[in-house]
Amino acid sequence: MAAHVIFSDPKLDTVALDTLKNGIGGSRLILPAKVASSVLEVGEADPAFGEAEIAFGQPLLESIYASERLRWIQVSSAGFTRYDTPEFREYARKRGLVVTNSSSVYAEACAEHVLAFMLAQSRKLPESLAKRIPNGEPEWMQLRDSCRPLRGQNVLILGFGGIAKQLLEMLAPFRMNIVAMRRHPRGDEGVKVVTSAGLECALAEADHVINILPDNGESAGFFDRKRFQQMKPGAVFYNIGRGTTVNQEELFSALKSGALAAAWLDVTTPEPLPQNHALWTLENCHITPHTAGGHRSESLTLVKHFLSNYERYSQGRELEDRVI
Amino acid sequence: MAAHVIFSDPKLDTVALDTLKNGIGGSRLILPAKVASSVLEVGEADPAFGEAEIAFGQPLLESIYASERLRWIQVSSAGFTRYDTPEFREYARKRGLVVTNSSSVYAEACAEHVLAFMLAQSRKLPESLAKRIPNGEPEWMQLRDSCRPLRGQNVLILGFGGIAKQLLEMLAPFRMNIVAMRRHPRGDEGVKVVTSAGLECALAEADHVINILPDNGESAGFFDRKRFQQMKPGAVFYNIGRGTTVNQEELFSALKSGALAAAWLDVTTPEPLPQNHALWTLENCHITPHTAGGHRSESLTLVKHFLSNYERYSQGRELEDRVI
Missing domain, CATH: 3.40.50.720 (NAD(P)-binding Rossmann-like Domain)
Structure with a gap:
């Protein structure tokens, strides 16, 4: 050389x-x-x-x-x-x-992190790991009943790069209905693709909204009040892209009101969030400290x-x- | 009819x-x-x-x-x-x-529960969700470094029924090395199978030991001191079968000494464990209250x-x- x-x-x-x-x-x-x-x-x-x-x-x-x-x-x-x-x-x-x-280098670990979030949500791990309840009691029945297998649920992935491709592979066995949003669809995505024009409908149907958007001029505050309101009631929001793409005050409102069932965030603005930040106070907001790509x-x-x-x-x- | x-x-x-x-x-x-x-x-x-x-x-x-x-x-x-x-x-x-x-009825939800456990372990969710550390600090580097993608790791599944079959499907994208133990191999398992004669070697190689054994005369206390000692140092133990198949005192010792990296249990004896049970005191023992099959x-x-x-x-x- x-x-x-x-x-x-x-x-x-x-x-x-x-x-x-x-x-x-x-x-x-x-x-x-x-x-x-x-x-x-x-x-x-x-x-x-x-x-x-x-x-x-x-x-x-x-x-x-x-x-x-x-x-x-x-x-x-x-x-x-x-x-x-x-x-x-x-x-x-x-x-x-x-x-x-x-x-x-990070795609596989990031995709695993997203799936870990999704399964922790579907199996209610935060709640289940904290409970010491006897079999058969109403609270136990309710906890089991609140679990929801991924199969057949709707997923929307925003940002179609290396992480999304790895995630699609990992989600295949679950036979979910997957839609991806991409700025410039190329036809090689292997799933249904929408551009921003189709976003409103896609948001309204998704049970899981996975934000892998990069941080650039177009994406700043992308998830704002309007977009959270367009989401299906009870949807779950994930962010492993960049914290800047989310309006955190509006996310807080959507989680606090129960419009969103939960959020799983690996990125925030700033990182870490200040100790007195409102998102820390929500039981349905789960935050890891930008470790998704780590391995x-x-x-x-x-x-x-x-x-x-x-x-x-x-x-x-x-x-x-x-x-x- | x-x-x-x-x-x-x-x-x-x-x-x-x-x-x-x-x-x-x-x-x-x-x-x-x-x-x-x-x-x-x-x-x-x-x-x-x-x-x-x-x-x-x-x-x-x-x-x-x-x-x-x-x-x-x-x-x-x-x-x-x-x-x-x-x-x-x-x-x-x-x-x-x-x-x-x-x-x-329960196989899919149980298999998802196991994979949720495995990914929560590989992505260090319990630790990560509890940390509010800045990017770049030694503790953050260490946390990222402690994550380990599933790809290429060794898995041993004990008890080959409906749950194991579902789990094998879900694990396929991770390209792990999977061995199953079955009392009477039939040749249709699709993975390497050992009987109890091959168990010692299989235990010594597995990074993840997944116990789905049923509760019967042969399985009572199956995981005892000897079997925990046969496991690879730093292995992770999962139980979503029945609590009776595990000697919990010996599991405690293996976790306390660090011989095992962690345990993820959906079943115990009794259920729930008494409030003063030693397993509750271990940070590397994660227990859900028999919710694995729930949905x-x-x-x-x-x-x-x-x-x-x-x-x-x-x-x-x-x-x-x-x-x-």
């Missing part, structure tokens, strides 16, 4: 860093003086960035704009918010700059995914998880 | 009872003076029982032995403990008495399943869920 200069700023454990060093052959690796504390966090501007042809991590926009050598960015998260603007897309197009993300050996998987794309890049092949 | 006399003792709601009455055509329905409080509870001896050719529910052994007309029992649970003895099987064989159970319209589904078998019985066809 030809030698390249690679700037890498994700926080990596020793095994992952060694794998990266060994995997790039004769290329030069530049590590920043200060490493980000998570794959989501933006690093500090680094004077050495300008030497890099490839950036792996969360490079700053100002560093990208200042760089003359940069050709390819592999974002170390599934989201790529700060690059997902018309301006940046136009800039990248003009410069021939390619942007990939790491959605493959053992995460940073090693992240590096292996980068190296796989690095090999493709070196060979002039199409990159995986390309987003721009 | 020919007219039959049917004794029915499950506690049924109005819709389910009406469905039963309408579904048996010209046959006569005998309801006991006192109805059981759950499908699991045994009713009282009823003098009218002797008139019945068909019994639906949980008939008493003494009533069965005293009856001259009884030909078919449909047990209203998935377990059929009191009938699962060599003596009763021999008695039924001699008399030509057929016993079916209602495992089809909306449960008694209606139970009746429909009976009526489906009743039609088969009237037509002289093979019955579903036959156990004796």
Whole structure:
């Protein structure tokens, strides 16, 4: 392989860093003086960035704009918010700059997280794990009766990327009625697809509304009062995309009134929610602290995914998880 | 259909009872003076029982032995403990008495309950739902890192009936390595099967040990100190069969020492466990109050399943869920 200069700023454990060093052959690796504390966090501007042809991590926009050598960015998260603007897309197009993300690394764990939420809801795990009631009592009968197998229920998935594809596979055995919303349907989704024009009807029919929307100009506050009111009474709302896509005050109202049966959120604004936030007070609001994509050996998987794309890049092949 | 006399003792709601009455055509329905409080509870001896050719529910052994007309029992649970003895099987064989159970009614909900447990464990839901930690902090990294996708992990299922079959379907997308233990392998299981002779090796390899054993003479205290010690360090133990199959003192020790990573139990002895029981004190022991088979319209589904078998019985066809 030809030698390249690679700037890498994700926080990596020793095994992952060694794998990266060994995997790039004769290329030069530049590590920043200060490493980000998570794959989501933006690093500090680094004077050495300008030497890099490839950036792996969360490079700053100002560093990208200042760089003359940069050709390819592999974002170390599934989201790529700060690059997902018309301006940046136009800039990248003009410069021939390619942007990939790491959605493959997190898709399986995220999809499992959603299914864990759905099954915890269908089996009433939070309530059941807290009860010590005898068989046969009215409360026990009521708890059993409140469980509802997934089979035959309606699901609406918003945001059709790697996570949705993994989730569809995992949901197949349950024979649910699945609809996906996608900005630009391609016909390869394998389920019924609607655009925003069909959203109102889809929301009215869904028992489970799964929000995997990315954070960009179009999605800010996407789930507002109107959309919560369009949902079927007793529907369950899930968010493992980004917290910014939800109006949390309106979500609170919909949960408090019982219009929605429950919400399961892995993302909020901000993260974590302040201790006195109203959503913490609701028994039907279940929140995990942005752990949906997490899994053992995460940073090693992240590096292996980068190296796989690095090999493709070196060979002039199409990159995986390309987003721009 | 020919007219039959049917004794029915499950506690049924109005819709389910009406469905039963309408579904048996010209046959006569005998309801006991006192109805059981759950499908699991045994009713009282009823003098009218002797008139019945068909019994639906949980008939008493003494009533069965005293009856001259009884030909078919449909047990209203998935377990059929009191009938699962060599003596009763021999008695039924001699008399030509057929016993079916209602495992089809509960299998899907039970399998969902197991998968809900497995995913709650793999996504660390109990811990994650309780944490309010910022992205990037060491505790957050550790929590993400402790999650482990199911793919490629080893599963051992003990007890291969309707629940196991449903569970295998639901686990297929996760591409796990699955082994089942069955008393009498038939070759139609679709996964690797071991008998008790292969159990020690299977226990040593399994990351997830799923106990769906019925309660009978062979299974009492099946999971004892020896078997917990044979398990892989860090394995997770699930029980949705019957509480009697587990030595709870030894389970406590295995969980307390960390030899087992966690246990997820839907059944215990007794149910519920006393308030001062040691298992309640363990953070890695998660207990639901025998709700695994529960689902909306449960008694209606139970009746429909009976009526489906009743039609088969009237037509002289093979019955579903036959156990004796």
